[in-house]
Amino acid sequence: KNQVEQSPQSLIILEGKNCTLQCNYTVSPFSNLRWYKQDTGRGPVSLTIMTFSENTKSNGRYTATLDADTKQSSLHITASQLSDSASYICVVDSGYALNFGKGTSLLVTP
């Protein structure tokens, strides 16, 4: 069964600190993996899209990694800001269907 598991479910960090969110998947075949940021009350915003051949991709302070062998991805946030408080959703595309994780809720506190 195709599954996408994200951890932790929620996370609280101090402003300025770094953090890493995890995404493990069992989806097969694999087309691409996406990370989205969703602020409360808004639609998701795409952060990165990675294909099989890409093992790291950055978007400002966000860096995503992909290990297609172990079927793991991570999203690293550097020097967190209050505006990073949001839900982060990992999505794995099999080429036939999109498989969604349930998200990690991140709270950045002053």
Added chain:
Amino acid sequence: KAGVTQTPRYLIKTRGQQVTLSCSPISGHRSVSWYQQTPGQGLQFLFEYFSETQRNKGNFPGRFSGRQFSNSRSEMNVSTLELGDSALYLCASSSGGTSGREETQYFGPGTRLLVL
């Protein structure tokens, strides 16, 4: 460029009724996808339309249907509403090129539906 717009933003219906939600994609985008988001299930894919044709479909019952017009605007219809249909319905647009699947999708703010 204007972003993806969805109307209405909020809606309250009762069980058994039907509802139609509307989505206007970013100008020039030809692909529109619909998603349902609930606290328990997270985001789930409903269907995708490209050039007025349904290109992909998720695992939802036939009560959920959609269509796309020649101007790429899309509507989603849910008939015989159930309490469990209460959710945030999001639409996303992309240019919908030949592969389509590695493109960035741009989401609208969603329509929050409450079924009583």
